[in-house]
Amino acid sequence: MVMGTLRAPPPLHPCTSFLNSPETTPKSCPASFLRQRKTKIGYLALRRSLADGNKNKGGVRSSQDGSSTIQGGKKAEGFLLGAERDAVSGSVVGFHLISPPGDSDVIDSKDKLATDREEVAEVIGGEGKVLTRVTHSIVFVTAEAAPYSKTGGLGDVCGSLPIALAARGHRVMVVSPRYLHGGPSDKKFAGASEVGSPTKIYCFGGEQEVGFFHEFRAGVDWVFVDHPSYHRPGNPYGDKFGAFACEAPLVLPLGGFTYGEKCLFIVNDWHAGLVPVLLAAKYRPYGVYKDSRSILVIHNLAHQGVEPAVTYNNLGLPLEWYGAVEWVFPTWARTHALDTGKAVNVLKGAIVTADRILTVSQGYAWEITTAEGGNGLDELLSSRKSVLNGITNGVDATEWNPSLDEHIPSNYTIHDLSGKVECKIALQKELGLPIRPDCPLIGFIGRLDYQKGIDIILSATPELMEEDVQFVMLGSGERQYEDWMRVTEAHYRDKYRGWVGFDVPISHRITAGCDILLMPSRFEPCGLNQLYAMRYGTVPVVHGTGGLRDTVENFNPYAQEGLGEGTGWTFSPLSRENLLAALKIAIQTYREHKSSWEGIMKRGMEKDCTWDKAAIKYEQVFEWAFIDPPYVI
Numbered sequence: 073m074v075m076g077t078l079r080a081p082p083p084l085h086p087c088t089s090f091l092n093s094p095e096t097t098p099k100s101c102p103a104s105f106l107r108q109r110k111t112k113i114g115y116l117a118l119r120r121s122l123a124d125g126n127k128n129k130g131g132v133r134s135s136q137d138g139s140s141t142i143q144g145g146k147k148a149e150g151f152l153l154g155a156e157r158d159a160v161s162g163s164v165v166g167f168h169l170i171s172p173p174g175d176s177d178v179i180d181s182k183d184k185l186a187t188d189r190e191e192v193a194e195v196i197g198g199e200g201k202v203l204t205r206v207t208h209s210i211v212f213v214t215a216e217a218a219p220y221s222k223t224g225g226l227g228d229v230c231g232s233l234p235i236a237l238a239a240r241g242h243r244v245m246v247v248s249p250r251y252l253h254g255g256p257s258d259k260k261f262a263g264a265s266e267v268g269s270p271t272k273i274y275c276f277g278g279e280q281e282v283g284f285f286h287e288f289r290a291g292v293d294w295v296f297v298d299h300p301s302y303h304r305p306g307n308p309y310g311d312k313f314g315a316f317a318c319e320a321p322l323v324l325p326l327g328g329f330t331y332g333e334k335c336l337f338i339v340n341d342w343h344a345g346l347v348p349v350l351l352a353a354k355y356r357p358y359g360v361y362k363d364s365r366s367i368l369v370i371h372n373l374a375h376q377g378v379e380p381a382v383t384y385n386n387l388g389l390p391l392e393w394y395g396a397v398e399w400v401f402p403t404w405a406r407t408h409a410l411d412t413g414k415a416v417n418v419l420k421g422a423i424v425t426a427d428r429i430l431t432v433s434q435g436y437a438w439e440i441t442t443a444e445g446g447n448g449l450d451e452l453l454s455s456r457k458s459v460l461n462g463i464t465n466g467v468d469a470t471e472w473n474p475s476l477d478e479h480i481p482s483n484y485t486i487h488d489l490s491g492k493v494e495c496k497i498a499l500q501k502e503l504g505l506p507i508r509p510d511c512p513l514i515g516f517i518g519r520l521d522y523q524k525g526i527d528i529i530l531s532a533t534p535e536l537m538e539e540d541v542q543f544v545m546l547g548s549g550e551r552q553y554e555d556w557m558r559v560t561e562a563h564y565r566d567k568y569r570g571w572v573g574f575d576v577p578i579s580h581r582i583t584a585g586c587d588i589l590l591m592p593s594r595f596e597p598c599g600l601n602q603l604y605a606m607r608y609g610t611v612p613v614v615h616g617t618g619g620l621r622d623t624v625e626n627f628n629p630y631a632q633e634g635l636g637e638g639t640g641w642t643f644s645p646l647s648r649e650n651l652l653a654a655l656k657i658a659i660q661t662y663r664e665h666k667s668s669w670e671g672i673m674k675r676g677m678e679k680d681c682t683w684d685k686a687a688i689k690y691e692q693v694f695e696w697a698f699i700d701p702p703y704v705i
């Protein structure tokens with residue numbers, strides 16, 4: 073859980089003291105990285121200036137109004153730092169950059185309120201590309217961020233969207249736990265060094281000391297919260313603690329400056345769901361974070377962080393805020409006659425108090441407002457429809473690119489697909505399946521969970537195995553399904569392989585080597601594997617739900633004067649029969665209509681699913697978030 077305590081923003085050091093001090097040089101922000109960027113944009117420009125300024129023994133010139141000029145080697149390269157002061161207390165809560173005369177391509181790095189949006193000029197990137205008109209200080213709060221921690225799609229999104237936003241000129245921090253499980257994965261945090269001094273948080277009946285570790289990578293401040301509860305074997309969801317994120321923007325002088333109070337929290341799923349509740353209950357009533365905004369991103373409504381009502385006492389929230397997270401199970405869901413059904417629901421609290429709500433596709437944004445897809449929260453979500461939007465996830469094009477992928481044996485492109493056949497042969501060899509390049513190879517990758525429709529796969533497999541096909545599944549999760557995969561492999565030695573475990577390189581090789589990717593998810597907020605599959609020329613066959621319906625276009629051979637259109641097959645409603653029917657049509661098309669198949673592959677590979685496209689849509693929502701007043705009672 074996210075815990076917090078009210079703290080007055082600590083007074084920032086006067087610029088002169090920390091900008092001149094060698095210890096506060098942004099060590100984790102190599103000047104070489106900063107110099108690679110040709111454009112001076114927002115915060116990155118400031119960091120470059122700091123790095124260059126330090127190199128040139130530049131200094132800071134303070135003026136009477138509190139603004140300062142950081143001077144590099146040359147006077148013309150200076151930046152003005154305008155201090156932002158709290159209107160009531162007059163204390164400094166952050167800084168913004170002011171372009172010195174004649175320096176037209178430097179823009180304000182602070183988040184802008186709606187009223188001054190028009191004044192902000194468009195920023196043109198190094199390649200002449202329009203980046204963004206308004207930059208924000210953005211704080212992602214998440215339980216997972218790849219490559220540091222990942223158990224599923226949340227880690228992918230929080231590992232790549234922040235980088236896409238930083239590349240567009242925003243100042244971006246990602247706050248997530250520093251998991252030390254006592255295994256090789258601990259090395260992933262080796263590049264992060266301790267920053268700031270430990271902070272005290274009041275929760276779980278006492279004072280908890282949390283530390284912060286920091287790594288500046290790919291333009292993003294990765295901040296890892298350190299607490300003994302994260303030092304344990306298991307995986308990120310092995311116990312009930314979460315991230316201590318509300319303090320980080322106030323106390324961490326990253327690259328010399330805190331993010332300050334005017335930041336934008338992007339709160340991911342229930343794990344981070346106490347952040348907007350804490351803003352509303354413990355900060356804003358005291359004038360702190362009153363200019364910040366929070367956006368709740370729902371990646372999966374099925375997980376809501378529901379705990380017994382007594383848990384409330386541990387959350388560090390004032391008693392009168394119980395109603396925000398209060399949850400009462402309907403009578404039919406109670407376990408015994410004395411069960412009152414009383415619980416706390418963290419996600420519900422976030423839905424009530426967040427300034428805006430996003431989901432990871434438009435289809436899912438609608439589904440969660442219906443009784444069928446709302447997991448008990450549909451009425452509450454419907455009441456917040458005016459601030460609810462859906463933005464389809466993107467693909468990390470450096471991680472998932474068949475022409476560059478280091479995990480696959482042969483690279484290929486849309487213009488030369490010969491490498492894909494080599495990937496298929498290598499996969500068959502690796503799995504010990506008969507090497508048959510012409511045999512349709514079907515893949516599944518995902519958590520073995522009710523959401524993913526594994527029970528439907530299970531019931532359809534015997535009939536599927538009567539076809540001349542090969543089928544490989546990679547996944548971990550529910551024990552019964554893991555056991556079923558082992559038994560099925562023993563039964564169909566020449567056709568089926570079940571790889572039980574979580575293995576990123578093999579997931580790339582399956583994505584590249586298969587002809588078809590099967591995703592019969594019962595519900596799917598967005599889904600990433602079908603996006604990855606399309607980029608790799610692997611044709612998705614999916615249940616038409618949520619983000620799957622939004623992203624996979626059903627194949628129509630008659631469209632475009634017989635040239636065909638579509639990138640895969642969607643079937644609905646979800647049933648064993650419909651899954652088999654869709655797979656059989658796909659298999660037949662693969663065998664008998666080679667040119668149609670190639671058309672489907674190529675249309676999928678051409679689809680623009682980049683994060684940059686999604687980041688532009690996020691910026692629109694940021695703008696709306698700052699137009700409305702924040703949630704305050």
Ligand SMILES: Nc1ncnc2c1ncn2[C@@H]1O[C@H](COP(=O)(O)OP(=O)(O)O[C@H]2O[C@H](CO)[C@@H](O)[C@H](O)[C@H]2O)[C@@H](O)[C@H]1O
Pocket residue numbers: 223224225226228229371372432465517518519546547548573574575576579596597598599600601619
């Ligand atoms: N055994 C294994 N080995 C290696 N890699 C494995 C694996 N099992 C899963 N993965 C990887 O984990 C990721 C799964 O992402 P998804 O979006 O498909 O689902 P998930 O349900 O976790 O995410 C939730 O959040 C995301 C992000 O918003 C939404 O897209 C989605 O609909 C929602 O359910 C993919 O990168 C996949 O390759």
